[in-house]
Amino acid sequence: xxxxxxxxxxxxxxxxxxxxxxxxxxxxxxxxxxxxxxxxxxxxxxxxxxxxxxxxxxxxxxxxxxxxxxxxxxxxxxxxxxxxxxxxxxxxxxxxxxxxxxxxxxxxxxxxxxxxxxxxxxxxxxxxxxxxxxxxxxxxxxxxxxxxxxxxxxxxxxxxxxxxxxxxxxxxxxxxxxxxxxxxxxxxxxxxxxxxxxxxxxxxxxxxxxxxxxxxxxxxxxxxxxxxxxxxxxxxxxxxxxxxxxxxxxxxxxxxxxxxxxxxxxxxxxxxxxxxxxxxxxxxxxxxxxxxxxxxxxxxxxxxxxxxxxxxxxxxxxxx
Numbered sequence: 001x002x003x004x005x006x007x008x009x010x011x012x013x014x015x016x017x018x019x020x021x022x023x024x025x026x027x028x029x030x031x032x033x034x035x036x037x038x039x040x041x042x043x044x045x046x047x048x049x050x051x052x053x054x055x056x057x058x059x060x061x062x063x064x065x066x067x068x069x070x071x072x073x074x075x076x077x078x079x080x081x082x083x084x085x086x087x088x089x090x091x092x093x094x095x096x097x098x099x100x101x102x103x104x105x106x107x108x109x110x111x112x113x114x115x116x117x118x119x120x121x122x123x124x125x126x127x128x129x130x131x132x133x134x135x136x137x138x139x140x141x142x143x144x145x146x147x148x149x150x151x152x153x154x155x156x157x158x159x160x161x162x163x164x165x166x167x168x169x170x171x172x173x174x175x176x177x178x179x180x181x182x183x184x185x186x187x188x189x190x191x192x193x194x195x196x197x198x199x200x201x202x203x204x205x206x207x208x209x210x211x212x213x214x215x216x217x218x219x220x221x222x223x224x225x226x227x228x229x230x231x232x233x234x235x236x237x238x239x240x241x242x243x244x245x246x247x248x249x250x251x252x253x254x255x256x257x258x259x260x261x262x263x264x265x266x267x268x269x270x271x272x273x274x275x276x277x278x279x280x281x282x283x284x285x286x287x288x289x290x291x292x293x294x295x296x297x298x299x300x301x302x303x304x305x306x307x308x309x310x311x312x313x314x315x316x317x318x319x320x
Contacts, residue, residue, distance in 0.1 A: 007106050007197075007208065008070040015116055015190065015199070016072070016104040018080055019060040021096045027058060032087065033138050036061070039083045041153045046272055047075040050155040053117040055124060055139035062120045064107075066155075076102045077276060085277070085293050105193055106208065108200025115189040116199075117144075117159045118181055125182065133178055145175050231317045233275055233283040239317055240265040243309075251285035260302075264310055266295035272314050 020026040027033045036056055040063075044051050048071075053064035067075070084097040107116060121144070124136035133141045142149035144156060147168070160170035163177075193199050198208055231239075241248045244261035251262050266284055269275040270292055277289035286292055299310060 006073075008067070008072050009211065010068060010070050011066065011109070012070070012072065013066045013107040013109055013112075014063070014072060014104055015107055015120075016063040016065060016076065016102055017060060018076070018102045019099040021099050023059055023099075024097075025058050026060065026083075026087070026097060027056065032090075035086055036083055037138070039079055039086070041151075042082075042271065043075050043079040044153045046078065047071050049075060050158070051140075051153065052113065052155050052159055053120045053140045055120050055136070055141075057123060057127065057138075062123060063104075064116050064120055066158075078270075081277060082271070085289070089293070105190055105197055105199045108204040111201075112189060112199060113159045114162050114177060115186070118178060118186070119189055121178060122181060132182075134175075141178075145171050147171070231273060233269055233279060236269050236273065236275075236317060237265050237283060240268065240313055243313060248284075260306065263295040263298045264306070264313065266292045267299035267310065268314060268317065270296055273317070 018026070027036055033056055040051075040054065043049065048068050050066040050068065051063065052066065053062075055062050065072070080098050080102065087097055088094055121133045121139060121141040124130050124139065125133050130136045133139070134145045136142075140151070140154055140156075143151050143154055144160070150156065160174060163170045163173040165173060190199060194205050198205050237248050240246075240261050244259075244264070246259055246261035248262075251259070262284055266280055266286070269280045269283070270277060275283075277292045280292045281287070281289050284292070284295075286295070299306070302310075
């Protein structure tokens with residue numbers, strides 16, 4: 001069984017699963033599916049992930065993701081937390097949507113790209129939703145087999161490069177690779193995961209254990225110190241307030257404010273730098289996270305001029 005992931009380091013490669021609470025649905029219609037994938041795109045772009053494969057099912061989804069920075073937890077909090085806010089608002093509900101912390105596996109860099117991507121792309125076939133994996137539109141598989149279906153925020157080349165070919169030849173070879181698995185289903189690449197978490201050779205497992213200072217006989221993998229290369233909330237507030245000539249001291253819970261600076265700071269903190277909604281609300285004087293959500297929507301619907309200002313401030317914060 002997949003374990004909660006708490007190992008983070010630059011360049012790590014993961015298979016990640018997010019499941020609905022009590023095995024409930026995380027999407028109920030195509031509008032939800034579009035929004036779920038839009039938040040995935042945003043997360044990939046904000047956190048600089050290299051996404052190698054994904055599939056969105058009704059009660060869960062799978063990601064095959066590489067993190068150039070040590071930011072898996074921050075990105076998943078952004079991805080699942082933001083989508084939960086949308087889902088709850090649309091359904092006029094409250095409470096948890098996902099089954100606790102995301103789970104999954106830490107994957108060895110070499111030798112597993114084809115197996116893991118295949119496992120993910122065959123999910124819809126195993127669930128008997130489609131006969132062919134490319135027919136499931138809510139996955140990265142169509143983009144692997146048809147150039148016209150490629151998503152510009154996906155990373156296809158690493159998997160296709162396993163065939164030593166380019167372009168259409170590699171796509172056809174990958175299609176044959178998937179078809180062979182339909183005719184003779186392979187063993188899950190996660191069946192022999194060490195401790196339910198590490199997937200790779202003995203040398204890979206030993207390297208991870210040395211990295212985290214774990215003893216081979218422990219059987220558990222402790223959490224690594226997480227590194228987040230992003231501006232602090234206080235820095236975001238200070239930079240945005242200075243640009244607009246605003247006084248953050250006037251931002252207080254329960255106090256109505258039409259200050260664009262406050263909304264911009266909330267948007268940058270939440271959507272561009274992945275700070276948690278509750279922390280952002282506290283830093284900006286909102287009563288709770290719902291105030292942050294309203295501020296984000298306000299900026300998303302803002303004029304082109306304000307959008308350009310937001311982009312300039314983001315660049316300034318990202319490159320101090």
